[in-house]
Amino acid sequence: MPSTLRKIATAAAVLSVGAFAAGCGGGANGADSEQDLNLQPIAAQGPDPFTESTAESTSTPTPALPPGAGSATPAPSFRSARTVTGSTPGLYGGTQSVASCDVEKQIRFLGGDRAKTRAFADAAGIDPGSIPGFLRGLTPVVLRADTRVTNHGFRDGSATSFQSVLQAGTAVLVDDHGAPRVRCACGNPLKPPSAHQGGWKDKGTPWPGYRGDRVIVVRPTTVVINTLIIVNVTNNTWIERRSGDDGQHDKRRPDIHIDPTKPPVPEPPSPSPSASPSTSPSPSPDCPTPTPTVTVTETPASPPPQSAPASPQSAPPSPQSPPASSPSGCPTATKTVTPTPSEPAPSSSPPSPAVPSPDTSAPSDLPSLPSDMPSLPSDMPSGPGSDPFGPSSESENV
Numbered sequence: 001m002p003s004t005l006r007k008i009a010t011a012a013a014v015l016s017v018g019a020f021a022a023g024c025g026g027g028a029n030g031a032d033s034e035q036d037l038n039l040q041p042i043a044a045q046g047p048d049p050f051t052e053s054t055a056e057s058t059s060t061p062t063p064a065l066p067p068g069a070g071s072a073t074p075a076p077s078f079r080s081a082r083t084v085t086g087s088t089p090g091l092y093g094g095t096q097s098v099a100s101c102d103v104e105k106q107i108r109f110l111g112g113d114r115a116k117t118r119a120f121a122d123a124a125g126i127d128p129g130s131i132p133g134f135l136r137g138l139t140p141v142v143l144r145a146d147t148r149v150t151n152h153g154f155r156d157g158s159a160t161s162f163q164s165v166l167q168a169g170t171a172v173l174v175d176d177h178g179a180p181r182v183r184c185a186c187g188n189p190l191k192p193p194s195a196h197q198g199g200w201k202d203k204g205t206p207w208p209g210y211r212g213d214r215v216i217v218v219r220p221t222t223v224v225i226n227t228l229i230i231v232n233v234t235n236n237t238w239i240e241r242r243s244g245d246d247g248q249h250d251k252r253r254p255d256i257h258i259d260p261t262k263p264p265v266p267e268p269p270s271p272s273p274s275a276s277p278s279t280s281p282s283p284s285p286d287c288p289t290p291t292p293t294v295t296v297t298e299t300p301a302s303p304p305p306q307s308a309p310a311s312p313q314s315a316p317p318s319p320q321s322p323p324a325s326s327p328s329g330c331p332t333a334t335k336t337v338t339p340t341p342s343e344p345a346p347s348s349s350p351p352s353p354a355v356p357s358p359d360t361s362a363p364s365d366l367p368s369l370p371s372d373m374p375s376l377p378s379d380m381p382s383g384p385g386s387d388p389f390g391p392s393s394e395s396e397n398v
Contacts, residue, residue, distance in 0.1 A: 035196050038151065038164035039204035042171075043185055048153025048160055050116055051109035051187030054102045055171035056140075081148055081193070081217040082266035086178015089229035089238070089256065091218070091264045092141035096232050096239050099246035100171040101140040101184035107132050109187060115157045123152040123159040124181065124189040137244045138173035138181055141230055145216045145264055149180055150191040163193060163200075165215055167207055169233075176243045177220035178228070193217055216264065229253065236260040 040046045045053065084091055094100055110117050110131055121128040145168050153160040166172070166183065172190070173182040180190045200212065228241050238253040238260060 034199040034201040036203045037200040040164050041167045042169045045186040048155045049186035050154045053185045054106045055184040083219050084216050084264045084266050086218050086221050087225050088264050090231050093144045093231040093233040094141045096250045097247050099140040100142050103135050119159040139243050143168050143170045148193045148215050150193050152189045176224045179220040231260045
C-alpha cells in the first residue's frame with residue numbers, strides 16, 4: 001500500500017510540473033507573441049494620466065482616409081507601420097495663431113507634485129529641474145494621422161509604460177526634431193514606439209476610419225528643426241510655425257502647392273548601410289575570380305647583350321593593379337618566385353673575336369711605317385739560302 005501511494009504521489013507531481021511548464025512556457029514573450037496596443041481617441045485621457053488635460057483644441061483635421069473607407073483592422077501579422085520623418089510638411093496641423101496646448105498650465109500641474117515631477121522627468125529622459133524649460137521649448141500642434149508611440153502613465157508614485165495609437169487630431173507637444181514628446185489630454189510624456197516583431201492586439205474601441213495598416217511612426221530628424229510646416233485644420237491652408245512658439249508668430253505659406261488634404265508622405269525604405277570610412281570596402285559583386293599573377297625575379301643583374309628586349313605584350317601585369325577589364329576595388333593574387341642560379345645557356349651566334357691588348361712595352365720612338373708600303377706576296381719562298389730580293393750586286397762581284 002505505501003508503495004502504491006508513493007507511485008500516485010510521484011505521478012501527480014510529474015503532472016503538476018508539466019502543467020506548470022505548459023502554462024508558463026507557451027511563448028507569450030516570444031517573437032511571435034501578440035502585444036497590447038492601446039487605442040486612444042482624441043480627448044480620452046487613457047489609463048493612469050499624469051495630469052488633467054491641457055489641450056486647447058480637439059478639432060479633428062482632415063483624415064488620412066475618407067470616412068467610411070473601412071474600419072476593419074487587418075490581422076496583426078500583416079501590419080506594418082509607415083515611417084514618416086518629423087520634418088515632413090503636413091505631418092502636423094493646427095490653427096493659425098492658436099496653440100493646441102496650454103504649456104504654462106502643464107508646468108503648474110507638474111510643479112505641484114514632487115513625485116509626478118520625478119516620474120515625468122525620468123520617463124522623458126531629462127533632469128527634474130529642467131522640466132519648465134523643456135516644456136517651453138516644445139511646439140504645440142495636432143496629429144494629422146493615427147500615430148503609434150510609447151506612452152507613459154503615472155501609478156503608485158512612478159511612471160508606467162505602454163504602447164498606444166493616438167488618433168489623428170490629438171493635441172501634442174513636439175520637440176525640435178519633429179518627435180511627439182507630450183500628450184496634452186493627459187500630460188503623459190511620449191517616446192518613439194518600441195520594436196516588436198510579433199503581432200499587435202488592439203485594446204479599446206476603434207474610432208471611425210481607423211485601420212491598423214494606416215498607422216504611422218514618426219522618425220525624429222538628425223538635425224534641429226527651426227520651423228514646422230503645418231496644415232491649418234480650419235481651412236486646409238499652409239502655416240509656418242517656429243519651434244517652441246505657441247502660434248503667435250505663425251506665417252501663412254501660400255507659396256506651398258502641396259495638396260494639404262493628402263496624408264503625410266512616408267519615407268522610402270532605408271538603403272543598406274555604407275561601409276565605414278575606416279574599413280575597407282567589400283569587393284564589387286562583378287569582380288571575377290582573381291587569377292594568380294607570378295612575378296619572377298632573375299638572379300643576373302642584367303640580360304646578356306644577345307637577348308632581345310622583352311615585348312610589352314609578353315610582360316606580366318603589374319601585381320599592384322588588377323587587369324584593366326576588372327572593376328576597381330577587385331582583389332588580386334600575386335606570387336614572387338626567385339629561381340636557383342644556373343649555368344647560362346650557350347648563345348647561337350658566333351663569339352666575337354678577341355681584341356688583343358696593345359703592347360705597352362714597345363719603344364715609343366720607332367719610326368712609323370709608310371702608308372703605301374706594298375704587302376708581301378703570299379708565295380714568298382722560305383728556308384735557308386732563300387733571298388726574296390735576289391742576289392745583290394755586291395755578292396756578284398765577290
